[in-house]
Amino acid sequence: MAYKVLGDRIKKIRLDHNMSQQEFAEALGYTHKSMINKIETGLTDMSFDKVIKLILEFNVNANEFLDLSDHASEDLMLMAEKADKPDWRRVHPLKSKDESVVYVKPTLINCPNIKVGEYTYFDGQNFQRHVTHHYDFIGDKLIIGRFCQIGRGVEFIMNGANHRMDSASSYPFYIFNGWKQNPPAKADLPRKGDTIIGNDVWIGQNVTFLPGVHVGNGCIIGANAVVGSDIPPYSVVVGNPARVIKKRFDDEMIELLEKLRWWDKAPNQIQKIIPLLSNGDIDFVKEEIKCILDKDESV
Numbered sequence: 001m002a003y004k005v006l007g008d009r010i011k012k013i014r015l016d017h018n019m020s021q022q023e024f025a026e027a028l029g030y031t032h033k034s035m036i037n038k039i040e041t042g043l044t045d046m047s048f049d050k051v052i053k054l055i056l057e058f059n060v061n062a063n064e065f066l067d068l069s070d071h072a073s074e075d076l077m078l079m080a081e082k083a084d085k086p087d088w089r090r091v092h093p094l095k096s097k098d099e100s101v102v103y104v105k106p107t108l109i110n111c112p113n114i115k116v117g118e119y120t121y122f123d124g125q126n127f128q129r130h131v132t133h134h135y136d137f138i139g140d141k142l143i144i145g146r147f148c149q150i151g152r153g154v155e156f157i158m159n160g161a162n163h164r165m166d167s168a169s170s171y172p173f174y175i176f177n178g179w180k181q182n183p184p185a186k187a188d189l190p191r192k193g194d195t196i197i198g199n200d201v202w203i204g205q206n207v208t209f210l211p212g213v214h215v216g217n218g219c220i221i222g223a224n225a226v227v228g229s230d231i232p233p234y235s236v237v238v239g240n241p242a243r244v245i246k247k248r249f250d251d252e253m254i255e256l257l258e259k260l261r262w263w264d265k266a267p268n269q270i271q272k273i274i275p276l277l278s279n280g281d282i283d284f285v286k287e288e289i290k291c292i293l294d295k296d297e298s299v
Contacts, residue, residue, distance in 0.1 A: 002040030010249070011040040016099075028053050033199060059204055086267045089120035100124070115137070117146030117199065117263075124152050126280055133160035138191065140211070145199030146263040151223065153206040164192040198233065201264040218248060218257060233258060256289045 014024040038044045092099045104116040104127045132278035140159045163170040173179040192212025204223035216233030226240040234248040
């Protein structure tokens with residue numbers, strides 16, 4: 001077995017997580033970095049229990065290690081099989097080795113006021129950096145539903161960016177050194193509430209959301225749009241300021257999709273209706289959704 005190939009892969013995983021050999025060793029349960037050094041330089045294999053810990057701790061696809069490790073046991077094969085099933089806990093979910101797209105939820109760190117649903121992905125790294133002016137003392141929340149598709153360069157501007165506009169000057173003296181001004185009361189700040197994005201919303205590149213907007217389920221938002229007001233479900237939106245140019249479907253179809261709420265179903269249930277969700281024959285889809293809803297109501 002080519003230990004060097006395994007070692008190169010282990011080293012890449014460590015560097016991708018910006019960890020020293022000692023930090024990586026401790027994360028895997030080793031006491032000293034020397035063992036990691038030996039593995040990375042191809043001098044030794046990694047024990048089976050450490051391979052399993054690596055897969056679980058660092059969200060690695062088990063398939064990668066079936067041919068690299070001498071310990072490709074039945075347990076590892078079962079983990080590889082599981083890796084082929086939907087799992088929102090994977091940071092890098094693409095079937096290819098492209099790591100530019102991430103599931104957002106497992107990347108969020110110490111941000112209780114950002115809630116993102118399962119399987120929502122972002123084309124980029126460090127989603128939290130794209131949520132700006134989000135200050136704990138204001139307390140506003142960013143809430144994004146499941147299965148949203150967020151393009152590169154999207155920005156969510158939160159209420160901390162707002163300045164008072166009812167006073168003679170909008171300048172926030174109180175946040176800068178040297179100026180003596182008491183912070184305004186919360187009631188005096190132009191807080192516009194939480195920003196809420198529904199489920200299955202497709203957001204194009206470089207879209208900007210202003211504070212407090214609500215976007216309905218199933219919307220499509222064109223690249224470079226600036227969203228400053230609420231958007232009804234299943235709307236197509238473009239421009240600055242963003243405006244609705246059409247509904248995606250007629251009212252009956254929208255109502256059926258809102259009742260179906262496919263994004264709330266279990267992965268095995270969603271898997272069964274993917275052919276329906278990807279079907280462009282809307283009249284056919286309507287009748288099938290009606291059957292599903294009738295069946296659900298009879299259970």
